Amino acid sequence: MAIMIDKDTRVIVQGITGRQGKFHTEQMINYGTNVVAGMTPGKGGEWVLGVSVFDTVARAKEATDANCSVIFVPPVFAADAILEAIDAEIELIVCISEGIPISDMMTVRARLDQSDARLVGPNCPGLLTPGQAKVGIMPGFIGMPGPVGVVSRSGTLTYEAVFALTQRGIGQSTCVGIGGDPVNGTSFIDALQMFEADPMTEKVVLIGEIGGTDEQKAADFIQKHMTKPVVAFVAGQRAPEGKTMGHAGALVEGNVGTAAEKIEKFESVGVKVASYPEEIPDLLG
């Protein structure tokens, strides 16, 4: 099982003819991901890496029965790409693009809430179900199949944590990068809910950071609904107030969204919090 993606997931790459899109399509195919179609407006009929390219998501879906799309388009076009995938009734949309204006994402989110589609990201590394498939840009070698679900707002920090698990012989069911933007699709809670329901997942690692209240809400959810143990890590303990730390969502405003607040909240509901990434495997016990 695992969550969201496995070896049978049928993937469309939106923006497959771009540099990033092409590069990561090759990486995904090499990992074993079932990439069934590409999509770039105006490039329909072309072939990229043996994958057929279509002008619209709807046509690509019709021809290939795809159920997932991954988006590699410049940020100003990304909202449109997500809306197109929602309209084409793609079940799972993974948006890698970084730097989408927040007003665009608010519109997308409002439309998303009216649909059955699930969005992961934007500004995220995507999904990795070790040994089966990867959708996005996570390096495949960091993971190995196993019982730990990982959900994170970060990119390389996720790689760091997952790699630390793998080096200690602890495998993962699925690694989910939900992204560092303030308005996104899948939340910590959504991922926790899926991990709780997934028979392959026994434990969960949650990697949060400063900004917003998603970690605090996740802690409440864990207390009420999770039977599986969760270990957390929160980046940005020494971040100054009012400065955005790389991710648009990583911003301490007033005393809201500090790492201390989040860590305290996790500990209050019995979630063990690692002081540094390499401590995560120890706390999983």
Next chain:
Amino acid sequence: MNLHEYQAKLRFNEFGIPVPIGKVAHTPDEAYDIAKELGGLTVVKAQVHTGGRGKAGGVKVAKTPEEARQHAEAILGMDIKGHTVHKVLLDPGANIRSEIYLAVTNDRAARRPLMMASAEGGMDIEEVNRTMPEKIIRIHVDPLLGLRSYQTVALASGIDLPRELWREFNKIAFGLYRCFKESDATLCEINPLAIVEEDGEQHLKALDGKMTLDDNALGRHPKLEEMRDISEEPPEETRAREADLNYVKLDGQIGCMVNGAGLAMTTMDLTAHFGEEYGIGPANFLDVAGGAGADKVATALRIILSDDDVKTILINIFGGITRCDEVARGILAALDEVPTDLPIVIRLAGTNQEEGLKIIQDAALPNMTGAKTLNEAAQKAVEAVRGVM
């Protein structure tokens, strides 16, 4: 990106919001001329990207042009919370009856724009929020529907605005929301939106204005981008922005270069943690984002080295798609281009990490040390600073 008050008010005015017709002065003499031209009372206001200008003495009323000159002389060059005043705005004085507050911002938690109004205008709104949150009326705007008239009525009645001003208020609220949307702003604030008396009649006028723009959307607003005032940001941050790097200046001694925001924050945390007892910490947050090729590393090095507080450099790269041996060669090439005698601690992890570290070790630069883990890297960087201090 923040706009100055005078820029925000000009923008508000394009959306039909009434504002005082003032002018900007860069010298006391210019202030004199403007005050003379405006006639009557003028308000001289420091133009800096920070609040609390009034308390700092950056806002003064002048009765005569000569007085305006004197105020401008005192305010220009003044330091307000670390910002130097380079220009002042001169607005004609207004006959103020009362002051209200009106703003649109993004409510990240609700994932929608939020419009707020309060009868307690003129005050620091965060103070109002702390002491009497019930005095702020809030409405969320559905991004698919936009602002609706019933919502502006709810705001006007919620703050007990006199009914004869509701039509004007409605027009201003719609103007402000349009300005917010069409500028891709993250904040449009009028504080105060004053009830002023002109020729025996009461009207609403935006006496102050504040706008923050979404940096991610500036590409589609070239006219607004031109309003950027680079004297308001540290020079290192300007250079980093132009090189497409995420850089935030901090006050420690360890110059950090990391790929990825989360990992950069973690590196910052660990150096602060291990350095705490010696008063040592990170000099910056720097995310080289995406690739860590020689060009990008060289640019990042230049930015880090331009900060005189930096005593040691810590490079922490997780090689995902990019291989560590490539990164190592990139770092060496960058160091050829931007040589430094400062101690450098390098930690490479991920694809081909052994090969990468070997390249660093083989280069045998006397000031360079490798580290295997993140903790080891942070500890070595702290030790290096202690060695040179």
